[in-house]
Amino acid sequence: MPTASGTTDSAPLDPLVAGSPGAQTGVPGETGPTGSQGQAAGGALTGAQGSAAGAGKAGPALAEAASTAFRTALQVVAAVEPGVAEAIGGELANQRRQLKLIASENYASPAVLLAMGNWLSDKYAEGTAGHRMYAGCEMVDRVETIATEHAKALFGAEHAYVQPHSGIDANLVAYWAVLAKRVEQPLLEEAGVTHVNDLPQQAWDRLRRSYGEQRMLGMSLDAGGHLTHGFRPNISGKMFDQRSYGVDPETGLVDYSAVARQAREWRPLVIVAGYSAYPRNLNFATFAEIAEEVGATLVVDMAHFAGLVAGKVLAGDFDPVPWAPVVTSTTHKSLRGPRGGIVLCQQDYAPFVDKGCPMVLGGPLPHVMAAKAVALAEARRPEFTAYARSIVANAKALALGLQKRGVKLVTGGTDNHIVLVDVAASFGLTGRQAESALLDAGVVTNRNSVPADPNGPWYTSGVRLGTPALTTLGFGEAELDEVAAIIADALKATSPASATSKAKYAIDAKVAEACRRRCAELLAAHRLYPEIEL
Numbered sequence: 001m002p003t004a005s006g007t008t009d010s011a012p013l014d015p016l017v018a019g020s021p022g023a024q025t026g027v028p029g030e031t032g033p034t035g036s037q038g039q040a041a042g043g044a045l046t047g048a049q050g051s052a053a054g055a056g057k058a059g060p061a062l063a064e065a066a067s068t069a070f071r072t073a074l075q076v077v078a079a080v081e082p083g084v085a086e087a088i089g090g091e092l093a094n095q096r097r098q099l100k101l102i103a104s105e106n107y108a109s110p111a112v113l114l115a116m117g118n119w120l121s122d123k124y125a126e127g128t129a130g131h132r133m134y135a136g137c138e139m140v141d142r143v144e145t146i147a148t149e150h151a152k153a154l155f156g157a158e159h160a161y162v163q164p165h166s167g168i169d170a171n172l173v174a175y176w177a178v179l180a181k182r183v184e185q186p187l188l189e190e191a192g193v194t195h196v197n198d199l200p201q202q203a204w205d206r207l208r209r210s211y212g213e214q215r216m217l218g219m220s221l222d223a224g225g226h227l228t229h230g231f232r233p234n235i236s237g238k239m240f241d242q243r244s245y246g247v248d249p250e251t252g253l254v255d256y257s258a259v260a261r262q263a264r265e266w267r268p269l270v271i272v273a274g275y276s277a278y279p280r281n282l283n284f285a286t287f288a289e290i291a292e293e294v295g296a297t298l299v300v301d302m303a304h305f306a307g308l309v310a311g312k313v314l315a316g317d318f319d320p321v322p323w324a325p326v327v328t329s330t331t332h333k334s335l336r337g338p339r340g341g342i343v344l345c346q347q348d349y350a351p352f353v354d355k356g357c358p359m360v361l362g363g364p365l366p367h368v369m370a371a372k373a374v375a376l377a378e379a380r381r382p383e384f385t386a387y388a389r390s391i392v393a394n395a396k397a398l399a400l401g402l403q404k405r406g407v408k409l410v411t412g413g414t415d416n417h418i419v420l421v422d423v424a425a426s427f428g429l430t431g432r433q434a435e436s437a438l439l440d441a442g443v444v445t446n447r448n449s450v451p452a453d454p455n456g457p458w459y460t461s462g463v464r465l466g467t468p469a470l471t472t473l474g475f476g477e478a479e480l481d482e483v484a485a486i487i488a489d490a491l492k493a494t495s496p497a498s499a500t501s502k503a504k505y506a507i508d509a510k511v512a513e514a515c516r517r518r519c520a521e522l523l524a525a526h527r528l529y530p531e532i533e534l
């Protein structure tokens, strides 16, 4: 585990990294203004906010400082463009009003948010720490090194690359690293050169054809896979010749023997494991075995469940890092950092992954790397483990609460942070109708396909729910049962408004109003950013 002294040697950033495990003094709940629950979850925004900022007894003072910082920052913005300042304030008001069950969203701590709003944004720093195309990058080097060391220590990875601007970028870096190592490198060696610029035209033409002939195997979209796993609307589907594995039509679960059969037939260069909407855990040891048998490289996209890996809820065969040569993630979902991506890899992939810029990225975003460093430092604290456990306990409570009210769930439950509701089977609604009705009831969700979805990917038959955000606010299992009751009541009071439209719906106004009141009560007990008054 890297120490703060291994990555920093002077003052300004030290308070942020000093809180690696062991340095934490604040007991969640002792430091902040609301006291009660962030605690169970190690919530970054309620009682534990002070500790998220590295605080202990300094918690209340830091909370006040955060409030002042945001208030003042908005004054400065408003002096130039008041509309933007108003929208920023309005977003906080909206987020405070709505019960957020979007599985891919969370609430980053003020420390994470504040690390982004500064002059690091102004710096160009193409390259990697110590090897830049620009002069004057010492501070960016420090920030990138801190983030990298935290990522390696947090996930037990041999190498980390923290520059990707988003999840899609992280996946692109990963895919091109595999292509560079397994397709480009052998051809360079054969031609006796070290750089593509030195290839004779004929060999370059051959290499370009070769890039385009490679195969991928990934999870189908309706089973919960992601567009970046080789689907035609995304660049990954234009780069690779892709085939999908789905789920068992009876159980909704991944059938590993079917995946192995497909892999043997298709012989892909890359097998992608990971999901956006699969409510169960994946066995990465089994995926690794399949990949090895067919000579594929396993790339795991843990964008959704990185927080559960960080919090050690997913361990052993369910932790992708020991099993996959390349693992990608977003930093803003269950990991609770800034919007962005990271790539973790085994050492032999490091030189290829590190060429993300200029392969598919331009200059890094140093201010976002700073925020990633802060978020990763937070995720290394013991209370993040409690948070991750609570995410799953809450998802199970939500699933149970829905089921006991007669709601049908894809796979019949959850192992992770996702609950996928089959609203067509449960309520005779499309996902689009249910999503809109739930918003009327004060609950923000997003519609999602279910396996073999008869309503297609736009209207869908499902609604995806996730617990990372409410868990950050400090919600516990009893409250998730009440959330389940609100959702079931709202959807039982909703019907399609016409026989032909998959979008129009009608919800009983009184029920919607009552649901909104119940949401408001829950949110009043778990105020978002309680320390911040604008």
Ligand SMILES: Cc1ncc(COP(=O)(O)O)c(C=O)c1O
Binding pocket: 104, 165, 166, 167, 168, 169, 171, 226, 228, 274, 275, 276, 301, 302, 303, 304, 330, 340
């Ligand atoms: C599994 C998975 N991978 C990649 C992404 C893309 O992330 P981003 O929106 O940051 O590009 C997502 C986003 O939803 C995702 O769920």
